[in-house]
Amino acid sequence: MRVGRRIWGAVRRIDVVLTHTETRRTLGLECKFQRELGTAEEKIPSTIQDIAAWPIRGLVVFSGEGFTPNMRSFLIASGKAIELDDLREWLILYFGLPEAEATSASEDGQKDR
Secondary structure, X not given: OEEEEOOOOOEEXXXXXXXXXXXXXXXXXXXXXXXXOOHHHHHHHHHHHXXXXXXXXXXXXXXXXXXXXXXXXXXXXXXXXXXXXXXHHHHHHHHOOOHHHHHHHHHOOOOOO
16 A cells, blocks of 8 residues: 655555454554565664654564564564564454454454454
């Protein structure tokens, strides 16, 4: 979803936008995967800062063996990022979903609210 421009003029986009159907509470997700060590993780701090300019609350969801332990610590300590393996529980808490409701929707092949 396009949400304006960054300071240097590049289009700002949100990878995924989740909306709870009843409360209309929203959350934007920026997804980052790094298979091997590399320079992609150097862009992460600016992504964390960029989320502050979004019109909705946002979170970086990251995965992959290519993130260094220092970067993983930075991301988690920022309060604006979570590892993919922890996302389900985080979303249940954020959207206030009962565990049974989230499990039942997943089992039915439906998206969690």
